[in-house]
Amino acid sequence: MKRRSFLKSTLVASATGVAVGVGILSPNIASAAAKLNEAKSVDDVLKMLGATGAEASDKIKIKAPEIAENGAVVPVGITSEIEGTTEIISITAANPTPYSAKFTFGEGAVPAVKSRFKMGKTTDVIAVVKAGDKYYTAKTNVKVTKGGCGG
Amino acid sequence: MAKSSIKLRTKNKDGSVQVKALIKHPMETGLRKDKKTGKKIPAHFITNVTVSANGKNLLNAEWTGSVSKNPFVSFNYAGKSGDKVKLEWKDNTGKSDSLETTVK
Numbered sequence: 001m002k003r004r005s006f007l008k009s010t011l012v013a014s015a016t017g018v019a020v021g022v023g024i025l026s027p028n029i030a031s032a033a034a035k036l037n038e039a040k041s042v043d044d045v046l047k048m049l050g051a052t053g054a055e056a057s058d059k060i061k062i063k064a065p066e067i068a069e070n071g072a073v074v075p076v077g078i079t080s081e082i083e084g085t086t087e088i089i090s091i092t093a094a095n096p097t098p099y100s101a102k103f104t105f106g107e108g109a110v111p112a113v114k115s116r117f118k119m120g121k122t123t124d125v126i127a128v129v130k131a132g133d134k135y136y137t138a139k140t141n142v143k144v145t146k147g148g149c150g151g
Numbered sequence: 152m153a154k155s156s157i158k159l160r161t162k163n164k165d166g167s168v169q170v171k172a173l174i175k176h177p178m179e180t181g182l183r184k185d186k187k188t189g190k191k192i193p194a195h196f197i198t199n200v201t202v203s204a205n206g207k208n209l210l211n212a213e214w215t216g217s218v219s220k221n222p223f224v225s226f227n228y229a230g231k232s233g234d235k236v237k238l239e240w241k242d243n244t245g246k247s248d249s250l251e252t253t254v255k
Binding site: 036072073074099100107108110114116118 | 167178180182203204207208209210211212213214215216217218219220222223224225226227228229230
């Protein structure tokens, strides 16, 4: 068992090392992502992103169910109509680690993404959009009913 | 080779290519407990997903344990038939997989 975990950890370490070495992940970015994973509150996440003063925008459309019967799989679609959108960040406010996902768009890609997230309980879904150097935000509420009885 | 963990579909509609992907992955947060033993199930989730077309980066996603099990992702890009769309993922234990498909 020891040998196994040892091998695993060295493998991970070397993989990360290689990534850093090749410049895929600069050390800074890598550690920032690790911290975001550990952030416990929405404020912390926004602070780490540098998006504390994000402006509320109605050009960000969040498509999520009002009531989700199964919190383990909640389909969420986020569309940004803000020009020059490069990043869409999804935050699930009530989760133990609110920072859910970050999508960075390359040239030619439409800044709209659909995915599925886990939600532990009824929560706000916050979308943070980066366009140029500015951050914009929008949120919606998803009611999660447990037990599948419809509330 | 074992069956790929990725299902990748593309659809070209008047120059807008829709990319849909399903990845088979447990996406453990590391917070859940095993009901029988009471021990925590170790975290095991995808951290990075990249999608490129003809070698050009389209989408770069950073994921956490808040993304559902067997994650799904879909988006559009301005492309054409014949584009080679490639998806790669990497998880926190160092595992990875990739799949390439051609836009019809």
